[in-house]
Amino acid sequence: MSGSDQAEAFLRIDKLIKDFAGQDGSVFRAVDGISLDIHQGEIFALLGPSGCGKTSLLRMLGGFDLPTSGRIMLGGQDQSQLAPYQRPINMMFQSYALFPHLSVWDNIAFGLRREGLPKDQVASRVDAMLKLVQLGKFARRKPHQLSGGQQQRVALARSLAKQPKLLLLDEPLGALDKKLREETQIELVNIIESVGVTCVMVTHDQEEAMAMASRIGVMSEGRILQVGTPREIYETPATRFVADFIGNVNLMDGTLEVDEAAHVEITCPDVRHYVGHGITGHTGMPVTVALRPEKIRISCRPPAQEDDMAPAPFNQVKGRVKDMVYFGSDTLYHLQLPSGAILKVTQSNTERHPDDTLSWDDEAYAWWLPSAHVVLTQ
Numbered sequence: 001m002s003g004s005d006q007a008e009a010f011l012r013i014d015k016l017i018k019d020f021a022g023q024d025g026s027v028f029r030a031v032d033g034i035s036l037d038i039h040q041g042e043i044f045a046l047l048g049p050s051g052c053g054k055t056s057l058l059r060m061l062g063g064f065d066l067p068t069s070g071r072i073m074l075g076g077q078d079q080s081q082l083a084p085y086q087r088p089i090n091m092m093f094q095s096y097a098l099f100p101h102l103s104v105w106d107n108i109a110f111g112l113r114r115e116g117l118p119k120d121q122v123a124s125r126v127d128a129m130l131k132l133v134q135l136g137k138f139a140r141r142k143p144h145q146l147s148g149g150q151q152q153r154v155a156l157a158r159s160l161a162k163q164p165k166l167l168l169l170d171e172p173l174g175a176l177d178k179k180l181r182e183e184t185q186i187e188l189v190n191i192i193e194s195v196g197v198t199c200v201m202v203t204h205d206q207e208e209a210m211a212m213a214s215r216i217g218v219m220s221e222g223r224i225l226q227v228g229t230p231r232e233i234y235e236t237p238a239t240r241f242v243a244d245f246i247g248n249v250n251l252m253d254g255t256l257e258v259d260e261a262a263h264v265e266i267t268c269p270d271v272r273h274y275v276g277h278g279i280t281g282h283t284g285m286p287v288t289v290a291l292r293p294e295k296i297r298i299s300c301r302p303p304a305q306e307d308d309m310a311p312a313p314f315n316q317v318k319g320r321v322k323d324m325v326y327f328g329s330d331t332l333y334h335l336q337l338p339s340g341a342i343l344k345v346t347q348s349n350t351e352r353h354p355d356d357t358l359s360w361d362d363e364a365y366a367w368w369l370p371s372a373h374v375v376l377t378q
Helices: 054-062 104-114 119-132 148-161 178-195 207-212 230-233 238-246
Strands: 009-021 029-040 042-047 069-075 088-093 167-169 199-201 215-220 224-227 248-258 264-267 272-275 288-289 297-299 316-326 332-338 344-346 363-367 374-376
Touching: 009 104, 009 199, 029 224, 029 316, 042 069, 042 207, 042 297, 054 088, 054 167, 054 199, 054 224, 054 238, 054 297, 088 148, 104 119, 119 148, 119 297, 178 207, 199 207, 207 230, 215 230, 215 238, 230 238, 238 288, 238 374, 248 272, 264 332, 272 297, 297 344, 316 344, 332 363
Parallel strands: 042 199, 042 215, 088 167, 167 199
Antiparallel strands: 009 029, 009 069, 215 224, 248 264, 248 288, 264 272, 288 374, 297 363, 316 332, 316 363, 332 344
């Protein structure tokens, strides 16, 4: 689906700007003219470093901050100047904000009672939410009697109980430890998808965004640099910032030496790259080659020429293993190149006792296919 498809946009953010005034009279622009379409039923992640504007954007969607200019259209209705309670939107905060003196059941019922729903409707809705998040047997417990993951599900149930058209998640798993966070990601996605609610989440954790979102918007300095599926963002980053922010990557600055429709050749200090496709550019221009560590092969022996490889001496380099880290499923090598630069290489540990083993200070060869690179011009 295209983000610019007018008919598909359920949430439309149109030229949104948010300025904050400093005590010295200066103006800081937290959100700088963002336009974005989000589809109904989508889980969309705003991903970026601290201070990039993602939380300011989320707070404007929820009505906690009003935009300096621009519009927020939800289902064709302008929400930009409405108070939070006037919007068909609910927000789940990182801290969960559960009432410690109320039971799980009463926490979920709180918003429904505030709306004045009849008791039988409140009971029916709360019981349905407890079943959805599989916490029925914990209904009478207080939040402090629950694990972090259970508290997170209570907060989600409370957010969904009011049947919002849009659910906002602010660092939804940030309070959980790494193992529990990974376990909860899929569980959270399944619950949201079963309800069918449109969701916008904010996170600085790239793995969380990749695991949970159908699309990701990568933000920097108040702007969205790229929008795409997790695979698109990772495999075809549009800018150096996106390539460097998402996952591990080797970034090598060089010069475009040969510019053909079917391939290009790029010279960098330690290596000559043969890229198996053309780019929009011209001979002599500076470019950056982005190469993911897992796309590189490494061995103590030089590579044998194979049909799918670039012609020698392209896409290969010799260096010395300066460092290595064993993670179990894979090993990360830091290969020091002749210039002193480090090439990061990740090798999957598919064999328990491989014949071709490397250790610190060993000489090693690294090589990669013509399809492995991304060439960045910005």
